[in-house]
Amino acid sequence: MSLVRLDVVGLRNLAPISVEPHPRLNLLVGANASGKTSLLEAVYLLARARSFRTSQIGQLIRFGASELTVAGRVAADADAGGGSMPIGIRIGRRERELQIGGRPAQSSAELLQVLPLLVIQPAGIALIDGAPKLRRQFLDFGVFHRQPGYLDVCRRYAKALHQRNALLRAGQAAALKPWDRELARYGIMMHEARGDYLERLTPFFNEIGGRFFSGSHFALRMQPGWDLSLPLAMALENDVATDLRHGHTQSGPHKGDFSVLLDQRPVRAYVSRGQMKLLVYALLLAQSRLMEERIGTAGCVLIDDVASELDENNKNILLELLRGRPTQFFITATSREAIADRLPTESAVFEMAQGRLSQA
Ligand SMILES: Nc1ncnc2c1ncn2[C@@H]1O[C@H](COP(=O)(O)OP(=O)(O)OP(=O)(O)O)[C@@H](O)[C@H]1O
Ligand SMILES: [Mg+2]
Numbered sequence: 409m410s411l412v413r414l415d416v417v418g419l420r421n422l423a424p425i426s427v428e429p430h431p432r433l434n435l436l437v438g439a440n441a442s443g444k445t446s447l448l449e450a451v452y453l454l455a456r457a458r459s460f461r462t463s464q465i466g467q468l469i470r471f472g473a474s475e476l477t478v479a480g481r482v483a484a485d486a487d488a489g490g491g492s493m494p495i496g497i498r499i500g501r502r503e504r505e506l507q508i509g510g511r512p513a514q515s516s517a518e519l520l521q522v523l524p525l526l527v528i529q530p531a532g533i534a535l536i537d538g539a540p541k542l543r544r545q546f547l548d549f550g551v552f553h554r555q556p557g558y559l560d561v562c563r564r565y566a567k568a569l570h571q572r573n574a575l576l577r578a579g580q581a582a583a584l585k586p587w588d589r590e591l592a593r594y595g596i597m598m599h600e601a602r603g604d605y606l607e608r609l610t611p612f613f614n615e616i617g618g619r620f621f622s623g624s625h626f627a628l629r630m631q632p633g634w635d636l637s638l639p640l641a642m643a644l645e646n647d648v649a650t651d652l653r654h655g656h657t658q659s660g661p662h663k664g665d666f667s668v669l670l671d672q673r674p675v676r677a678y679v680s681r682g683q684m685k686l687l688v689y690a691l692l693l694a695q696s697r698l699m700e701e702r703i704g705t706a707g708c709v710l711i712d713d714v715a716s717e718l719d720e721n722n723k724n725i726l727l728e729l730l731r732g733r734p735t736q737f738f739i740t741a742t743s744r745e746a747i748a749d750r751l752p753t754e755s756a757v758f759e760m761a762q763g764r765l766s767q768a
Contacts, residue, residue, distance in 0.1 A: 409707045410736035412483045418476035420446035421763040430756035436740045438760030444740040448710045455525035457516035475500040524707035533684040540665035547602045565594035577655045592641035598661040612694035620686040633663035711739040715746040
């Protein structure tokens, strides 16, 4: 699945853009504030109906405009000469509208499956050193792309958690039982799916991580969110008194996490910033490899500011990793020199200047 056509109107500083991206690697070059990240944001918006920069989607609307639209066509396979499907999103000041295949779509989950997409950005080291929530989202997103039914499991768990927490705050211990059962049921499913996903991710992560950190040994360690020596149902029961005091549920996959170990030490505490960035690349590229395995092609991977914080050697290794993959990449850089001479032949270079895009 790749984006074979992209039309953007009214997004941040971008002039109206119509472009046919390359099915493999697209390099976007431009000065600071030229609009590179904004263009990635447009692609992201099309695939996820959200922004990776802000939770206030209205900020994406160009100053003075009343709405923005991003439309695109997705080809089932990067090499398929044939059909493609139109998708689109319109964001107004108060409303939004999604379209898939010419029909209105109800939820962004539908979009997610049409154009699977990952993003790697400078702030992305939070995946290693930020809040556990980000790592849970990483796992859940990965699982969802293998088993779309997982979304429903997560929603049912979240609903039960919400109800249980409300009862805890109201001090209604007697009413907890049915929600405990729901939590235990869906919680175990989430835990197992995440564990299975992490296991499948590990060989790809080791392979890619091993390119950046030769001679080191990696492990991904899952933290389930409760003491695994107890079944979740029992942990919930044992926690009731303290949960009532705190007003929320302490045990379950909503408290889960995973950590990356490098030579048996948690990387968060020891590695340099540049190394964290490499590990984030390794995690996300491993995720895209797993998607390739599942659906034949991983859709899109966006890499903002690809050259920042990487030394020459690691930059070369990274570009080497992008070469020959069936995934469609959109990468940005402030100067051509930083990478253009090492690009694979299957690529296109675009220049961005003051919100205007041209093919170099
Ligand atoms: N809603 C908006 N309407 C118009 N312009 C905006 C809006 N939001 C942001 N901008 C401007 O868009 C410009 C482009 O920002 P963008 O982050 O895309 O640049 P960039 O090319 O990624 O730069 P850098 O190399 O510094 O990362 C900025 O000057 C910003 O002030
Ligand atoms: Mg930028």
